[in-house]
Each structure stands twice: as structure tokens, then as C-alpha cells.
Amino acid sequence: MMSRWITWRALVFVAVFLLFAATLRDRFDQWIAETDLPPLIQETSVEVLGRNGALLRAYTVADGRWRLKATLDHVDPRYLEMLIAFEDKRFYGHNGVDPLAMLRAAAQAVWNGRIVSGASTLTMQVARLLEDGSTGRWEGKFRQIRVALALERQLSKEEILTLYVNRAPFGGNLEGVRAASRAYFDKPATRLTTAQAALLVAIPQSPERRRPDLHSGEVQAARERVLDRLVDGKLLTTEEAEVAKLGSIPHQRYGFPKLAPHLSDRAVATIPLLEAHSLTIDSRLQQQLEALAQSALRGQNLSMQVAILLADHRTGEILAWVGSEAYENSNRRGFVDMTQALRSPGSTLKPLVYGLAFDQGLAHPETLIDDRPTAFGAYFPQNFDGVFRGTLPIRKALQLSLNIPVVSVTEALGPAQLVAGLKRAGIEPVIPGGQPGLAVALGGVGVTLMDLVTLYAGLAESGQTRELYWRQGEAPERNGHRFLSEKSAWYVGDILSDVPPPLNAPAGRLAYKTGTSYGHRDAWAIGYDGRYVAGVWMGRADGTSVPGAFGGELAAPILFEAFARLNKPPVPLSPPPAAALTVAHSELPTPLKYFKARDAAFEEPAGGPELAFPPDGAALQGMDIFVAKVRDGEAPFTWLLNGAPVRIQERAREVELPNPSKGFVTLSVIDAQGRSARSEVFVQ
The missing domain is CATH 3.40.710.10 (DD-peptidase/beta-lactamase superfamily)
Known part of the structure; x- marks a missing residue:
């Protein structure tokens, strides 16, 4: 009898426990489902593109930030592999929160008496970026966990990763991998070297302290830590990491392209709500x-x-x-x-x-x-x-x-x-x-x-x-x-x-x-x-x-x-x-x-003037003046040397003209009816 009573009590306990767990699970699911998510669609820079897809010009968003819209195709796959391996190696296996990472972080904190490493997943980082929240306070951390769990239920892993590459901070007014690659390397993010990709992985952890243009020493040390971790994770060989460590650190920001600025302004003004304008x-x-x-x-x-x-x-x-x-x-x-x-x-x-x-x-x-x-x-x-x-x-x-x-x-x-x-x-x-x-x-x-x-x-x-x-x-x-x-x-x-x-x-x-x-x-x-x-x-x-x-x-x-x-x-x-x-x-x-x-009538000139002297092809000796004669035509006459008028309204048919300079000279005469004659002479 005692054995049966114990068995019955155990069954009741299990049933009550399961009911409690189910209720707790349902309440947890409801809590996640009722999460008020921040806006997932953020304003991005309007871009003007050339015929080959090259960026001609971009405009900052309303708050003055550079935020170039990116899909995963816009980013070097090597960078994405390095990002996941360094920040969240179980990204594709968890539901927004990584329990193993949390246990590890807690154990390290207890053992060392201080926080040694974080447990934020990429999804939690996206939650923080979307809300522009803090990671330091417990209420902020719990909020990130809740939003991260909710994001995982509504979005695919690729969509969450896309949010990260668009919103990650890179110092100053730079947000997103495309803007950072343009500003620090003067190149699209589709083709990054190992050193450049590691640099972009390192900066968002502390974007202001690791700005390459202001704190090259800080970001170089951070990049080396990223490369060492990637070697430990077997994503890079030791040789690849050592070569990448030798890569230069950009000491200045490049300006964003501003090609065809007048036409770009015209394109944006014509269709102001278009995100990307493709021009010829x-x-x-x-x-x-x-x-x-x-x-x-x-x-x-x-x-x-x-x-x-x-x-x-x-x-x-x-x-x-x-x-x-x-x-x-x-x-x-x-x-x-x-x-x-x-x-x-x-x-x-x-x-x-x-x-x-x-x-x-x-x-x-x-x-x-x-x-x-x-x-x-x-x-x-x-x-x-x-x-x-x-x-x-x-x-x-x-x-x-x-x-x-x-x-x-x-x-x-x-x-x-x-x-x-x-x-x-x-x-x-x-x-x-x-x-x-x-x-x-x-x-x-x-x-x-x-x-x-x-x-x-x-x-x-x-x-x-x-x-x-x-x-x-x-x-x-x-x-x-x-x-x-x-x-x-x-x-x-x-x-x-x-x-x-x-x-x-x-x-x-x-x-x-x-x-x-x-x-x-x-x-x-x-x-x-x-x-x-x-x-x-x-x-x-x-x-x-x-x-x-x-x-x-x-x-x-x-x-x-x-x-x-x-x-x-x-x-x-x-x-x-x-x-x-x-x-x-x-x-x-x-x-x-x-x-x-x-x-506007066409006709063969008849009765027009004719140069009697000098005839076409004549050779004249150099002198102060020379005599020109015209026959036929109707007075008054206009005389021209090399196209320049030298006698106007002359009624005489024989005139003295100033001797032109040496060489070939064109002599022309125009009568009152607009009819003309000319000859080419050579002045010796």
C-alpha cells in the first residue's frame, strides 16, 4: 500500500510540475509574442549610381549619418564568416540567446572576480542597435534578450545578419559595413582583404575608441585579437593571420563620391522617395x-x-x-x-x-x-x-x-x-x-x-x-x-x-x-x-x-x-x-x-563689275599706293583688301589704294547692286 501511495504522489507531482512548466512556457511565449519591437526599417542614405552600378553620389540620412543600404550580397563573404566566428560562433544554432555563452561568461566572472567576456549574440547586438540601447544595466540586458528572442521568431538568420551589417557603428557618423568600407578603404565592401575584414569586425565593439583615423594603436591591437581568435577557431592559419597583422591601418577617412553632383541633385529632386537612382x-x-x-x-x-x-x-x-x-x-x-x-x-x-x-x-x-x-x-x-x-x-x-x-x-x-x-x-x-x-x-x-x-x-x-x-x-x-x-x-x-x-x-x-x-x-x-x-x-x-x-x-x-x-x-x-x-x-x-x-533669288550675275587692273595673278612692285581700275558695274563702289574695306562709296572707276603688305593679296570690288569681282595679286 505504501508503495502505491508513493507512486500516486509522484505522479501527482510530475503532473503538477508539467502543468506548471507548460503554464510557464505559455506565459514565456506570450511574453515574447507581446514584445514591442523597435522599427526594423531604418532610413538609409539615398544613392545615385552610374551605368555600371558604381556609386556616383550618396546623401546622409536626416541625422547626418552615412548609412548605405546593404544586402548580404553587398558584403564580402569572408567578412561575414569572420564576424560570426568572432562574435557568435553558434549564431545559426541558437534562438537569439546562447545559454552556453552565458554560462561561460558567468563562470569566468565568478572565477576572476570581474567580467572577462560578454555573452551577447549577434541577435542581441542587433536588438541593442535597433533601440540604440545600453549594455551596461541589467534592465537593458534583459530588454535586449527579450527583443532578440522576438526577432528570432519573426526574422530569418539572414535577415538578422542583414540588419547588423546595415546598423553596426564604425565611429563618427558611420553606420554599416558599406559606409565603413567606403570611408576607411575607399572601396566597396564586396572585396575586402583579410586585414580589412578583421578591422571591420573589431571596430563596432568600441567604435569611438577604435576609430582608425583617430586611434590607430587601439584598433590595431583590437584587430590582432580578432585575428588570433580566428586562428584559434581554425578559420585562419597562423601564416594568414601574421600577414594580415602587417596590413596598414587607415589614418584618415576618405570622402564619399560626389560625381555628377548637379545631375544627382536633379535625380533626387525628381523622385525624392526613391532609395537608389540608376543613371546612364x-x-x-x-x-x-x-x-x-x-x-x-x-x-x-x-x-x-x-x-x-x-x-x-x-x-x-x-x-x-x-x-x-x-x-x-x-x-x-x-x-x-x-x-x-x-x-x-x-x-x-x-x-x-x-x-x-x-x-x-x-x-x-x-x-x-x-x-x-x-x-x-x-x-x-x-x-x-x-x-x-x-x-x-x-x-x-x-x-x-x-x-x-x-x-x-x-x-x-x-x-x-x-x-x-x-x-x-x-x-x-x-x-x-x-x-x-x-x-x-x-x-x-x-x-x-x-x-x-x-x-x-x-x-x-x-x-x-x-x-x-x-x-x-x-x-x-x-x-x-x-x-x-x-x-x-x-x-x-x-x-x-x-x-x-x-x-x-x-x-x-x-x-x-x-x-x-x-x-x-x-x-x-x-x-x-x-x-x-x-x-x-x-x-x-x-x-x-x-x-x-x-x-x-x-x-x-x-x-x-x-x-x-x-x-x-x-x-x-x-x-x-x-x-x-x-x-x-x-x-x-x-x-x-x-x-x-x-x-533670295538665284541668278548668274550679269553686267557686274570687272577688275580692269590689276588683273588676276598680277605681280605688283612694293610702293606706298597703287592704282586699281574697274569697268562695268554700277557706282558707287566699295573696295576691299583681304576682306577689309579700304574705300567706300567711291564713284570714280579709278582709285588709289594703300599698298598692302608683301605676299598674296585679295582685291575685291562691290558695286551698288551688290555684284562683285576680285583678283588675287602678289606684292613683291
């Missing part, structure tokens, strides 16, 4: 052109500024965007994105003027046109150098960027036709006063560098619009509309490809045009080859005049340098299309041989 920018080329912009201003006035755009006109992708040099330089107004600033384009619209004339059958590149003093009503344009060249082919007039011929052609077209052509090319010009006049051809209109590069991209694409874009995946759908015929676009490119290059630049590399706005406020150079198009602007951001600034001298060399930075062989321009008329002037149809400016 080539990071290597962007860096090269920013350095080019810096060197271009070396020795220039402190207020001078430069902007550069380079794109692939086949795809429309912008590969480099330099809004200004020295983004943070207030003296140069570097914060202003000069690719978007409205400026006068100077002579850079002249190719479109002639292209439209070719399209309408008004002219051909070999058509002869007059460059003489001409009044267009109250408008009396002058060439930039004040020299007139007489009669010459349109090809030469464009290459020399003469003003009188292009205004004559614009008058024949009508200024509204030029503005319409700009709009068909994808540009919205700003017209002073709202009504276009003849001055539009010489830059009397507001456009941006982006506009001009877009226009020349269309010329390079055989006269079809090519809208440029900078955000990956957002290629415009409005491309391919024709604003010039293929033939006319080819004529323009063929002419521009023969413009003499700057000193020491390769000939025939680009079809390009320079421009200088009125008052020397803007210097331009825009050009293209068979694949790429680029534009350069130089001037002052505040629009102040820059005396002596010319596009050919300032901007053109930078344009050729920009193409050289591509580090690719030149891509030839397209061959002439079947419709192109590639003949000499003498073989042109009669209506295309001569352009009569005032009424």
Missing part, C-alpha cells in the same frame, strides 16, 4: 571630364566657369554631365548647373540655318554667296573680325562662321522657319520679345547647353530628333522625327568635319562648330563623330562679359580633350547618302550656283 552616367568618364573641367579653368579668372555634356547619340544616353567646376565654390557659382542655364548660342545655330536652306533647295554647300557690308532694314550685322571676304562658297562661309551670309540665308528662309526648325529638333528656344528676328541666326535667342547638344545629336543622327536622357530605363519615345533631310544633315556634317581643329588636335576627328555670344559672354564648342556628341560652354555664371573670350580658343580645345577622354578610336561619320550631290561649283545646276541675298 559612365563613372570613369564622368571623373575624367570633371578633372578636365578643373584643368580648363587653371589660370583663368576666378569667376570663370565651364560646363560639359557628352552623350551617345545613337542611344540618346548621357554619359557625362559636368554642370560646373567646383560644385561647392561660391566664387565661381559652382552650385549653378550651367548645362541648364539659358544663354545666347552665338554662332552655333548657323549649321541649322544652312541645313534648312539645303532642305528647301535654296542652296548647296558649293553655292557662292556674298560676304559684303549689307543692311537688312535697320539691322546691320558685322563679322566678328570686322573683315569681309567677298564672294565665296557657302561651305567656306560656314567654316569661317561669317555673319553676313548666314543672315542673308535666314532672311530668305524667314526667322520663323529657323525657330520652327529648332522646335522640330526638340528644342524650345526662348525668344526675346516673343517675335523672332534675323538676329536669331547669330545667337539672339535663349537656349541651354543641353539644347545645343540635343540639336547636334540630331544632326549626327542624319537629321532625326535624338532626345537625350540620363535615367536608366527612361529612354524617350519621341525620337526619330525628322527635322532635316538625311542629305542636308550630311552636307552640314561634311562641312563641319573640315573645320580646322585647335592646335595639336587631330584633324577630321569631329564635325564641330564654335560660337561666341554678343559681348563675349559665352564661349561654345559643340561637335560629334559617328557615335558620340558633346558640348562645352565657358563663361561666367552671372552672365558678365569676359573680354577676349572666343569659343574657338577657349571651348574648342576642351571639346577635343573630352572626346580624347573616351579612350576609344574615332568613329567615322556616315558616308554620303544617295541623294547627296557631291560635285564642284562648276557642275551645279544654274539656279544653285549663286545666292542673291536680298530677295
Whole structure:
């Protein structure tokens, strides 16, 4: 009986114990389930990435910290192995708390009379980081345990590890492995050396005392302890650890990339809630052109500024965007994105003027046109150098960027036709006063560098619009509309490809045009080859005049340098299309041989002046004056030497002219009807 009674009591005790344990377990589970977790999603730095995924620019989060978002794929696997082996070798086996580690820590504390090692798991460290809590107080430790247990129930081990690599502190305003790798090693966290990985394992244990840029001795000792522990854990060999100990300690922080800062700001402002912006920018080329912009201003006035755009006109992708040099330089107004600033384009619209004339059958590149003093009503344009060249082919007039011929052609077209052509090319010009006049051809209109590069991209694409874009995946759908015929676009490119290059630049590399706005406020150079198009602007951001600034001298060399930075062989321009008329002037149809400016009629000059003396090819002896004679034509006459007028409104048919300098001289005479004659003579 006694035995049965004992057995019965034992069964009751076991049952009560099991009930108590189950109740305790349920209450514990409920306690964990009711844990109020901190936010798991934290603000991360907005990133702007180039076409190859390279970081162009990053922005700090609201509290000024660098916290670059990372997945485990963003981190070197070797680092993760070392982190787990050093901090929490049973990470994949516990549920947030490691009882064995706790027993070990307690036993060491009792034996040594002080705390020797901690028992925090990586999950507990994540709990502390999420709450920004302390590890010193017991209530803080219990809170971490509770949060860690709750995290393990809701997240996978990979998700917990991801939280750690995003939130671990690395000193100063650095959080996360990616930010630390950038700041201390100037490299992505995907490829770390053993020494670098061990350093990043060591820093978060005491991030301020172990900042490499401030306390190199402290962090070096901590790194050695990490490496020794990894040798004990068989993750590293003794030889690997000894080599890693010799690795240098970074003594400074590297700055975060700030490439294409103006475009980065634009991208973020356009879609402010996007965490990562993927652009078409080539990071290597962007860096090269920013350095080019810096060197271009070396020795220039402190207020001078430069902007550069380079794109692939086949795809429309912008590969480099330099809004200004020295983004943070207030003296140069570097914060202003000069690719978007409205400026006068100077002579850079002249190719479109002639292209439209070719399209309408008004002219051909070999058509002869007059460059003489001409009044267009109250408008009396002058060439930039004040020299007139007489009669010459349109090809030469464009290459020399003469003003009188292009205004004559614009008058024949009508200024509204030029503005319409700009709009068909994808540009919205700003017209002073709202009504276009003849001055539009010489830059009397507001456009941006982006506009001009877009226009020349269309010329390079055989006269079809090519809208440029900078955000990956957002290629415009409005491309391919024709604003010039293929033939006319080819004529323009063929002419521009023969413009003499700057000193020491390769000939025939680009079809390009320079421009200088009125008052020397803007210097331009825009050009293209068979694949790429680029534009350069130089001037002052505040629009102040820059005396002596010319596009050919300032901007053109930078344009050729920009193409050289591509580090690719030149891509030839397209061959002439079947419709192109590639003949000499003498073989042109009669209506295309001569352009009569005032009424846009073409005719063979009749009854015009003829130089009776000196005849073409004559040799003159050097003297103070010489006599020139003209027959036919209608007085009064204008006489020019090498394009410069020397006698105006002369009614006599025989005049004395000042003897020019020795060598070959061009003598020209223009009658009252605008008809001209000239001869080439040699002065001995």
C-alpha cells in the first residue's frame, strides 16, 4: 500500500510540475509574442549610381549619418564568416540567446572576480542597435534578450545578419559595413582583404575608441585579437593571420563620391522617395571630364566657369554631365548647373540655318554667296573680325562662321522657319520679345547647353530628333522625327568635319562648330563623330562679359580633350547618302550656283563689275599706293583688301589704294547692286 501511495504522489507531482512548466512556457511565449519591437526599417542614405552600378553620389540620412543600404550580397563573404566566428560562433544554432555563452561568461566572472567576456549574440547586438540601447544595466540586458528572442521568431538568420551589417557603428557618423568600407578603404565592401575584414569586425565593439583615423594603436591591437581568435577557431592559419597583422591601418577617412553632383541633385529632386537612382552616367568618364573641367579653368579668372555634356547619340544616353567646376565654390557659382542655364548660342545655330536652306533647295554647300557690308532694314550685322571676304562658297562661309551670309540665308528662309526648325529638333528656344528676328541666326535667342547638344545629336543622327536622357530605363519615345533631310544633315556634317581643329588636335576627328555670344559672354564648342556628341560652354555664371573670350580658343580645345577622354578610336561619320550631290561649283545646276541675298533669288550675275587692273595673278612692285581700275558695274563702289574695306562709296572707276603688305593679296570690288569681282595679286 505504501508503495502505491508513493507512486500516486509522484505522479501527482510530475503532473503538477508539467502543468506548471507548460503554464510557464505559455506565459514565456506570450511574453515574447507581446514584445514591442523597435522599427526594423531604418532610413538609409539615398544613392545615385552610374551605368555600371558604381556609386556616383550618396546623401546622409536626416541625422547626418552615412548609412548605405546593404544586402548580404553587398558584403564580402569572408567578412561575414569572420564576424560570426568572432562574435557568435553558434549564431545559426541558437534562438537569439546562447545559454552556453552565458554560462561561460558567468563562470569566468565568478572565477576572476570581474567580467572577462560578454555573452551577447549577434541577435542581441542587433536588438541593442535597433533601440540604440545600453549594455551596461541589467534592465537593458534583459530588454535586449527579450527583443532578440522576438526577432528570432519573426526574422530569418539572414535577415538578422542583414540588419547588423546595415546598423553596426564604425565611429563618427558611420553606420554599416558599406559606409565603413567606403570611408576607411575607399572601396566597396564586396572585396575586402583579410586585414580589412578583421578591422571591420573589431571596430563596432568600441567604435569611438577604435576609430582608425583617430586611434590607430587601439584598433590595431583590437584587430590582432580578432585575428588570433580566428586562428584559434581554425578559420585562419597562423601564416594568414601574421600577414594580415602587417596590413596598414587607415589614418584618415576618405570622402564619399560626389560625381555628377548637379545631375544627382536633379535625380533626387525628381523622385525624392526613391532609395537608389540608376543613371546612364559612365563613372570613369564622368571623373575624367570633371578633372578636365578643373584643368580648363587653371589660370583663368576666378569667376570663370565651364560646363560639359557628352552623350551617345545613337542611344540618346548621357554619359557625362559636368554642370560646373567646383560644385561647392561660391566664387565661381559652382552650385549653378550651367548645362541648364539659358544663354545666347552665338554662332552655333548657323549649321541649322544652312541645313534648312539645303532642305528647301535654296542652296548647296558649293553655292557662292556674298560676304559684303549689307543692311537688312535697320539691322546691320558685322563679322566678328570686322573683315569681309567677298564672294565665296557657302561651305567656306560656314567654316569661317561669317555673319553676313548666314543672315542673308535666314532672311530668305524667314526667322520663323529657323525657330520652327529648332522646335522640330526638340528644342524650345526662348525668344526675346516673343517675335523672332534675323538676329536669331547669330545667337539672339535663349537656349541651354543641353539644347545645343540635343540639336547636334540630331544632326549626327542624319537629321532625326535624338532626345537625350540620363535615367536608366527612361529612354524617350519621341525620337526619330525628322527635322532635316538625311542629305542636308550630311552636307552640314561634311562641312563641319573640315573645320580646322585647335592646335595639336587631330584633324577630321569631329564635325564641330564654335560660337561666341554678343559681348563675349559665352564661349561654345559643340561637335560629334559617328557615335558620340558633346558640348562645352565657358563663361561666367552671372552672365558678365569676359573680354577676349572666343569659343574657338577657349571651348574648342576642351571639346577635343573630352572626346580624347573616351579612350576609344574615332568613329567615322556616315558616308554620303544617295541623294547627296557631291560635285564642284562648276557642275551645279544654274539656279544653285549663286545666292542673291536680298530677295533670295538665284541668278548668274550679269553686267557686274570687272577688275580692269590689276588683273588676276598680277605681280605688283612694293610702293606706298597703287592704282586699281574697274569697268562695268554700277557706282558707287566699295573696295576691299583681304576682306577689309579700304574705300567706300567711291564713284570714280579709278582709285588709289594703300599698298598692302608683301605676299598674296585679295582685291575685291562691290558695286551698288551688290555684284562683285576680285583678283588675287602678289606684292613683291
